[in-house]
Amino acid sequence: MADIVVDTKGLACPMPIVKAKKAMDGMQSGQTMEVLSTDKGSLNDFTAWVKQTGNELVSHEVENGVYKFLVKKL
Amino acid sequence: MMEQQTSVKAMTAHELTQLLFAQEELFILDVRNTSDYEAWQIEGHRVVSMNIPYFDLLDGVEAVLEKIPVKQKVLVVCAKEGSSIFVAEMLAEAGFTDVSYLQGGMKAWSEHLEPVKVGDLRDGGAIYQFVRIGKGCLSYMIVSGGEAAVVDTLRMTDVYEAFAAKHQWTIKHTIDTHLHADHISGGKKLADRLDASYWLPEKDAEEVTYSYRKLEEGQEIQVGATKIAILPIYSPGHTIGSTSLIVDDTYFLTGDSLFVASIGRPDLAGKAEDWVGDLHNTLYNRYKELPEHLVVLPAHFGNYTELGPMGTVSARLGDLYRNNPGLTIADESEFRHIVTHHLPPQPNAYQEIRQVNMGKLKPSEEEQQEMEVGPNRCAIHDK
Structure with missing residues (x-):
């Protein structure tokens, strides 16, 4: 289980990453965050954002149109 | 003193096309992620284009202001339009006077x-x-x-x-x-x-x-x-x-x-x-x-x-x-x-x-x- 879940379903760009960043800023190193998104563009954006901020994208999956990203703060 | 209006203009795909046909000068700030930008972007005879993903600008645009020409027409572009409005508004607040965003983003551009x-x-x-x-x-x-x-x-x-x-x-x-x-x-x-x-x-x-x-x-x-x-x-x-x-x-x-x-x-x-x-x-x-x-x-x-x-x-x-x-x-x-x-x-x-x-x-x-x-x-x- 992730330490924190950020639900951005139904929100369009840039809100999913705006919300994820806000949550990430309050996390400790080693903690994980699960982000839920229905935005199709979010896969490429999340991958790039997590890399850019020096964190780790542990896993990602799509289920019934909902993208699930598990991010670990390093 | 009156408060500054920060709302930015929309540029339609038709208006952008006319501008490119006329070979006018335009500075494009494309805020999509870099892989999408490198695969496909807006080009023109007198277009200068720069890619800075919107998620690098969540804390503000101060760090990139000097890269953007002050006196030129600036168009902010993203995949749909949400992120380009977000960034264009920050540029307008920072003092840029001729900033617009591409209405409907690259999706609309692809279909025009x-x-x-x-x-x-x-x-x-x-x-x-x-x-x-x-x-x-x-x-x-x-x-x-x-x-x-x-x-x-x-x-x-x-x-x-x-x-x-x-x-x-x-x-x-x-x-x-x-x-x-x-x-x-x-x-x-x-x-x-x-x-x-x-x-x-x-x-x-x-x-x-x-x-x-x-x-x-x-x-x-x-x-x-x-x-x-x-x-x-x-x-x-x-x-x-x-x-x-x-x-x-x-x-x-x-x-x-x-x-x-x-x-x-x-x-x-x-x-x-x-x-x-x-x-x-x-x-x-x-x-x-x-x-x-x-x-x-x-x-x-x-x-x-x-x-x-x-x-x-x-x-x-x-x-x-x-x-x-x-x-x-x-x-x-x-x-x-x-x-x-x-x-x-x-x-x-x-x-x-x-x-x-x-x-x-x-x-x-x-x-x-x-x-x-x-x-x-x-x-x-x-x-």
Whole structure:
């Protein structure tokens, strides 16, 4: 289980990453965050954002149109 | 003191097209992620473009302000439009006065069609080129005596319908020069909606699931009472059925066989090795026998440098035999090598797109948009 879940379903760009960043800023190193998104563009954006901020994208999956990203703060 | 308005202007895809046609100066800040930007971006004669993903700007734009010209028109672009509004507002707050965002983002840009008149026909009719500037696709409307034929119709069929309705023309024919692999054809859909005839070369139609009329060499298609002849010429190579059209003895619609700056690739529907000989014969024998004064009107362009002064893409056939790198290869074995060994990456989802155009797949509107993302890459010299 992730330490924190950020639900951005139904929100369009840039809100999913705006919300994820806000949550990430309050996390400790080693903690994980699960982000839920229905935005199709979010896969490429999340991958790039997590890399850019020096964190780790542990896993990602799509289920019934909902993208699930598990991010670990390093 | 009054509070500063921070709302930014929307620029429509039509306004951006006009600006690019006029070769005006524009600074584009593209805030998509870098991989999407590198795969496909807006280009123009006097466009300077820079990529900074929006997620690098969440804490503000201060760090990038000095990279953006203060006195120039600035357009912020993203995939849909949400992130570009977000960034454009921050730029406006930071003091930039001429900032807009692209309405509908790259999605709208990919779908925009700009009709441009190419020229008149001898009896008072005319031919229009519909430029899909974001993706490099070209389609045509030939009109005469109140009737119209649409060639290589794109998916956005409402644009042709509205344009014909505005001028009170009746669309009687839709014609595909070949089974397309880089974009979804609107030819069959438009013909069915308007009770028009849909034409397709038989050799490209072996697997189609719908009815069509056979586009065959020598069989003229008439538009209007004034008999504008559309004369098909069998020109295989890009596909085995590819057929070109000569309109009014003047305009030469080459489909994806011959472009202004390149030639068609033979590998999207089968094996390059099998069709390269056909392609060579089409370009170096069949087309060469045609009059040099013909105005070549292709179904694609590779990039903005092929756009003419009014936005049209065209060239004299005789000039292409001197300037087009695909028509000036002296030796057939060298031609075979270039055409089969130096091909650009294949267009996005091209196999699925072919299935859709055969009527075998019926994706939703949104899935169709996804399939068509990115540049067309139908020519051998595309990157």
